[in-house]
Amino acid sequence: MNTRNIFVGGLVASTFALSASLVDAREMSLATYLPASSSFVTGLVEPWAAWINEHANGEFSVQVFAGGTLGRDPNQQDRIVSSGIADMAVIVPGRNLGAYPHYAIFELPGFARSADEGSYAAWQMHLDGTLETGDDLKVLAVWTTDPYIVHTASPLHDIAGIEGLRLRVLGQTQTESVLALGGVPQAVSITETPEAISRGTLDGSLADWAVFDIFHIGEVATNSYTLPMGVLAMSVAMNSNSYDELSPEGQAVLAEAGEVWQAMVIDFYAGERGRIIAEYTANGQVITEASDEAIETLLEATGELAGAARASVGDAVMDAYIARLNEHRAQQN
Known part of the structure; x- marks a missing residue:
């Protein structure tokens, strides 16, 4: 062969x-x-x-x-x-x-306090x-x-200062959360939000840092209050x-x-x-950290919202979410 x-x-x-x-x-x-x-x-x-x-x-x-x-x-x-x-x-x-149906729980305010623990x-x-x-x-x-936090044109130092503020929101959970704090939620397109703040028809907006940067909210809202309004x-x-x-x-x-x-x-x-934080703070952005007491106040004020979510998704899902958040926090300590 x-x-x-x-x-x-x-x-x-x-x-x-x-x-x-x-x-x-x-x-x-x-x-x-x-x-x-x-x-x-x-x-x-x-x-x-x-x-x-x-x-x-x-x-x-x-x-x-x-x-x-x-x-x-x-x-x-x-x-x-x-x-x-x-x-x-x-x-x-x-x-x-x-x-x-279960994904609505992540939008609850005061629960996840970072992308790390929310993602975990x-x-x-x-x-x-x-x-x-x-x-x-x-x-x-x-x-x-x-988390979506509060960005405003005027200084905002504590949770009580949200009362009366006209804030751009995304969806029903953010709407009800702002109402629970005495604010005035506004369903404005994110692309129109900077101009509305500049004109004075909005006092600020809820946004995470990425949205804040992409849509140039920081050019008109030079104060950020890190109250975690949901992820x-x-x-x-x-x-x-x-x-x-x-x-x-x-x-x-x-x-x-x-x-x-x-x-x-x-x-x-x-x-x-x-x-984003480094760039904007270098240009004068003022960031006020929300205290643990403020977050507890937020949870109390929006308790009915969390209760409605629990009734909708069930105890097992809600308890699992809280347990996983606590688990991640324990791992960081």
Whole structure:
């Protein structure tokens, strides 16, 4: 037998097998409505996709479609996944509480006091099955933003000073929270908020540090009071059919990717928070830290809101949230 022919034949077969593997590799889309130039995309989403691609062993790859390329409406991001327009997307579960009924608890004021502890609680509750997802999506990662705090044009030194202030809010929970403190909630578009503050038709806005920076709220609201008025839970969700098409090894890569995301998102928020605070304080931003007593006052004032949430999600979910927050705080001490 001609050994040269055997070698050449084997080489050709291997080449065809490799080519078939490359052709068969599935390209999966990861959508976000956030701009491609945003730090969230460049500093978090794209590096995470690159980690997956590095570890997927050629079975599949993830391509990021930012800026609303596959769907611009923030309220419809889960729909573009369930319909198959995108394989994965960054979604805000609180915008569709019918499918994510338990996620409203994260917006309660006075509970999560940082992205670190909010994200820890949300991820652990997801892993142990506490957080209910009513639609047919595979959740790959869950985290929270930093708390929404109070940014005002005039100095605000304590919780009592919120009374009478016209504050821009997002959603029903923030509306009721501001009302409970004697404030006047205003449902103004975030893009119109800086101008409204500048004109004097708003006294300030609730916003986390990222929103504060992206929409230039600090240019007109030069005082920040760190009263934790709730966090916003976010998730990376995947089409269940796309997930089922993967091999057990591919699914294992995505499971590990969820843990990788948790570490990356904490580092991301810490870096962004530090940068934003440093830049704005250098330009005169005054930051007043809310005392433990102020947070207790906040919890008392919004007790009915928390009670309604407990009645809606059940004792097990609410108690699990509190337990996970306390667990994280104990780990930090």
